[in-house]
Amino acid sequence: MQRHGLLIILSSPSGAGKSTLARRLRAWDPHIGFSVSATTRSPREGEEHGREYYFYDREAFEDMVEKGELLEHAEVFGNYYGSPVAPVKKAIEEGHDFLFDVDWQGGQQIRDSVLGKYVLSIFILPPSISELERRLVSRQQDSLEVIENRMKASRDEISHWPEYDYVLINDDLNETEAHLKTIISAERMRISQHPHLVDVVRDLNREFEERE
């Protein structure tokens, strides 16, 4: 009998290790799906509709928002990004988990969506702000100004920790990875993931009746 899939929300300020942890979870269980986002930005070379992104124009995107066809969406640097409900709904009904690497606003929208009751939300905290800054600087990916903006956004992001089911302090990556696996393994057993229990108990009751 099949369980229901989880909708795993992983949020953190940038630099806390979220992307690495998401990658490791996927290596641990390749059945965990990652949502393909819808976007209004133009496709880059080699990007395919339905693989990297679903590409839409603004009108089509806004239409999807209005019809409630997105689990969450946000506007970033003038482009819309969002997660279509339909593929996620189908996958979790078939027993696959889905991982969403979103900020607190995305998390809030998913929690408030029609699939909200399947959400498992985990927030990753950095061990310290100096460590967070060190990680952002050491990836040599962003200018100092961008880093400064990320640090400001981090403070806002962190303030939303109480909205999550679990909060992990990512001091040691391997330890945090192990904790995430334990949490996901347990939450997969939660009663809400097992709609077939209704049938299990119906069968037990039938057995009781046959005894009488």
Add this chain to the structure above:
Amino acid sequence: MQRHGLLIILSSPSGAGKSTLARRLRAWDPHIGFSVSATTRSPREGEEHGREYYFYDREAFEDMVEKGELLEHAEVFGNYYGSPVAPVKKAIEEGHDFLFDVDWQGGQQIRDSVLGKYVLSIFILPPSISELERRLVSRQQDSLEVIENRMKASRDEISHWPEYDYVLINDDLNETEAHLKTIISAERMRISQHPHLVDVVRDLNREFEERE
């Protein structure tokens, strides 16, 4: 920094393996406390007040009920049994988990108590009713009449499965034990168990302020 303790409720029809599982959990983690019950029945030889039971007369017991000093209580064969709040509250505030081996009524009372938000509730189902009966008969502990009464009570007990956080089908004892350990390990990380996160985030915010 210290976590808060869990109030673990384990319920099942008799014969589903609950007592064995509770014993194994205690062997796994001897820090998991078991509640010493209050009762109005007379002490048997060798029983000590505060060790096997807290012994009270009916008036004192009813007074405790009225004052809300019991997490749950029930009358069984003319005697009261109940779990005093105070020692459990003290222990979970000090970071120890507590295991309650109670029926659905006890579970419901504990969930509705002042300590309800620390509850983790798990229901153990037998793989089949014939297996449940086989286990009751094979322990050679009860008369056929008592077994018949237990079977009737089992049906009622099982009907309350939807009230629990997790429902496990105890087909294989070792597997169920492993599942219980995973669930408890994960739930210990849940945000409600970590009141000190407030201080962690306060420290992070102080670091942000020092940067500015």
